[in-house]
Amino acid sequence: MGGEQFEQHDDREGPLELLQSLRSKATELLLREEWEESIQVYTKFIDLSRSQISKLGGSDPDPDPDLIHKLRKSLCLALCNRAEARAKLRDFVEAMMDCDQALEIESTHFKTLLCKGKVLLGLSKYASALECFKTALLDPQASDNLETVTGYMEKCKRLELQAKTGAFDLSDWILSGFRGRSPELAEFIGSIEIKKSETSGRGLFATKNIVAGTLILVTKAVATERGILGTGGEKAQLIMWKNFIEEVTESVKKCNRTHRLVSILSTGHDEDNLEIPDISIFRPDEAFETCGNSKQSLDTEKLLSILDVNSLVEDAVSAKVMGKNKEYYGVGLWTLASFINHSCLPNARRLHVGEYAIVHASRDIKAGEEITSAYFDVLSSPLEKRKEMAESWGFCCGCSRCKFESLLYVTNQEIRELEMGLERGVDAGNAVYMVEEGMKRWKVKGKDKGLLRASYWGVYDEIYSSERLMRRWGRKIPTMEVVVDSVSDVTGSDERLMKLLVEDVKKKNGGCSNITEMEKILKLGKGFYGKVVSKRKAMKTLLGLE
Numbered sequence: 001m002g003g004e005q006f007e008q009h010d011d012r013e014g015p016l017e018l019l020q021s022l023r024s025k026a027t028e029l030l031l032r033e034e035w036e037e038s039i040q041v042y043t044k045f046i047d048l049s050r051s052q053i054s055k056l057g058g059s060d061p062d063p064d065p066d067l068i069h070k071l072r073k074s075l076c077l078a079l080c081n082r083a084e085a086r087a088k089l090r091d092f093v094e095a096m097m098d099c100d101q102a103l104e105i106e107s108t109h110f111k112t113l114l115c116k117g118k119v120l121l122g123l124s125k126y127a128s129a130l131e132c133f134k135t136a137l138l139d140p141q142a143s144d145n146l147e148t149v150t151g152y153m154e155k156c157k158r159l160e161l162q163a164k165t166g167a168f169d170l171s172d173w174i175l176s177g178f179r180g181r182s183p184e185l186a187e188f189i190g191s192i193e194i195k196k197s198e199t200s201g202r203g204l205f206a207t208k209n210i211v212a213g214t215l216i217l218v219t220k221a222v223a224t225e226r227g228i229l230g231t232g233g234e235k236a237q238l239i240m241w242k243n244f245i246e247e248v249t250e251s252v253k254k255c256n257r258t259h260r261l262v263s264i265l266s267t268g269h270d271e272d273n274l275e276i277p278d279i280s281i282f283r284p285d286e287a288f289e290t291c292g293n294s295k296q297s298l299d300t301e302k303l304l305s306i307l308d309v310n311s312l313v314e315d316a317v318s319a320k321v322m323g324k325n326k327e328y329y330g331v332g333l334w335t336l337a338s339f340i341n342h343s344c345l346p347n348a349r350r351l352h353v354g355e356y357a358i359v360h361a362s363r364d365i366k367a368g369e370e371i372t373s374a375y376f377d378v379l380s381s382p383l384e385k386r387k388e389m390a391e392s393w394g395f396c397c398g399c400s401r402c403k404f405e406s407l408l409y410v411t412n413q414e415i416r417e418l419e420m421g422l423e424r425g426v427d428a429g430n431a432v433y434m435v436e437e438g439m440k441r442w443k444v445k446g447k448d449k450g451l452l453r454a455s456y457w458g459v460y461d462e463i464y465s466s467e468r469l470m471r472r473w474g475r476k477i478p479t480m481e482v483v484v485d486s487v488s489d490v491t492g493s494d495e496r497l498m499k500l501l502v503e504d505v506k507k508k509n510g511g512c513s514n515i516t517e518m519e520k521i522l523k524l525g526k527g528f529y530g531k532v533v534s535k536r537k538a539m540k541t542l543l544g545l546e
């Protein structure tokens with residue numbers, strides 16, 4: 001962080017002394033990790049250095065080339081240090097500009113190249129970051145920092161490959177018991193596009209057939225706010241929400257690209273007339289041009305509506321947060337994932353790892369089909385309950401399951417009686433029996449059976465989990481395997497479905513099940529966790545089978 005001392009020139013003592021003291025102060029603040037303050041002092045230093053250099057180069061009749069050289073050198077270092085501080089505050093755009101200006105002064109400045117590489121990594125521009133580290137390696141100083149530079153280069157290569165192929169694996173992290181920091185991931189966009197959705201506004205669509213478990217996208221959060229709620233409850237949640245809004249506001253201000261991506265998100269109004277962006281604007285490398293630094297903020301009212309409609313709460317059943325305990329609560333905003341509409345028959349699921357949302361197919365998806373996820377619990381939730389939850393999200397769900405069940409309710413008195421019975425606390429066995437017998441009379445067939453079974457999953461679960469109830473009702477109702485199959489067929493995999501199968505296997509064979517049962521569980525596991533858990537041992541650990 002140090003630099004050469006300026007020699008005292010009698011006639012320029014004032015500004016040079018001031019430069020000296022500004023530099024010492026800025027360095028001290030940087031070492032103390034007081035980023036904001038050090039940026040302020042470096043800015044003063046940089047402005048003063050520039051004016052001194054131009055004065056010496058312009059109006060001075062007898063310029064001292066040595067002094068100009070020293071001033072330029074220390075300006076380069078100050079720009080580099082300010083970039084470091086800005087990068088720490090995740091102000092990557094401004095940090096990048098500082099690095100470029102420093103490199104204009106000294107194109108092979110080792111420390112700046114290293115900093116620029118890290119900034120490019122922060123902007124998910126892995127190939128450009130790699131080039132930067134390669135150039136840094138040519139500098140003589142690199143020999144003292146070989147391990148660091150080659151470490152970064154390896155990271156760039158790994159992330160670039162991930163970004164291209166989506167091939168990455170959480171298995172080792174899972175097997176280590178989620179030890180250490182969450183794995184570094186690359187942003188990835190699979191075979192998808194943004195199109196007009198028949199459900200509402202825009203949606204994400206598959207451009208190829210996608211097999212269950214396949215990665216659809218990996219996207220970094222604009223901001224997240226997380227913590228353990230403890231006894232603070234609602235108040236703690238409110239504080240987190242307030243911090244989250246501030247973080248999003250900051251991120252939007254810091255980067256034009258973020259500003260652009262956040263501002264095209266839905267506010268929940270007039271969705272059918274919203275712009276349909278090309279998915280390429282979400283690719284970090286292609287969006288390079290839009291990455292400016294002009295400070296823009298979003299109208300607060302619009303931003304609040306956007307956050308209301310698009311923020312994802314991490315304790316939701318639909319988002320499995322890896323490596324965190326149950327008390328944990330989080331909220332975040334992921335721009336591309338915000339284009340996924342809700343369905344009560346979802347075909348995709350989300351995992352959250354660190355700052356990243358990982359979306360994968362939870363069922364097979366055909367080319368042209370819309371990719372949907374569940375915003376709220378769609379298992380165990382009959383139509384009325386789902387309506388309430390959709391309402392709290394500000395919409396009336398238009399998915400095919402809701403349409404099917406609405407029609408059934410209108411034409412069918414029996415189903416309403418069943419619901420009233422459930423509210424009165426009718427015995428689970430009776431309720432399941434009524435649903436199963438009812439479906440025969442209501443001519444509910446094939447896949448549609450899974451829809452109603454999913455809606456009343458709570459009572460099915462109660463019976464299949466109870467030996468007593470199974471002894472009484474077991475022969476009158478379909479087997480647990482049949483029901484789990486039909487439910488997972490429509491709602492995709494779910495922890496509660498897997499738990500029943502796992503418990504059953506453990507009960508029957510003391511842990512060693514037959515091959516078909518084990519394969520069925522692992523298939524559900526793949527739908528739930530995705531192929532990012534590629535090692536069987538890791539999947540078994542997650543399923544509680546190891």
Ligand SMILES: C[S@@+](CC[C@H](N)C(=O)[O-])C[C@H]1O[C@@H](n2cnc3c(N)ncnc32)[C@H](O)[C@@H]1O
Nearest residue numbers: 200201202266338339340341342395396397398
């Ligand atoms: C996260 S956004 C999804 C993308 C949005 N359609 C767009 O054009 O940006 C959530 C909003 O989409 C709409 N939406 C999502 N799923 C829906 C569904 N199943 N039925 C009706 N509207 C839905 C609602 O307006 C909801 O507030």
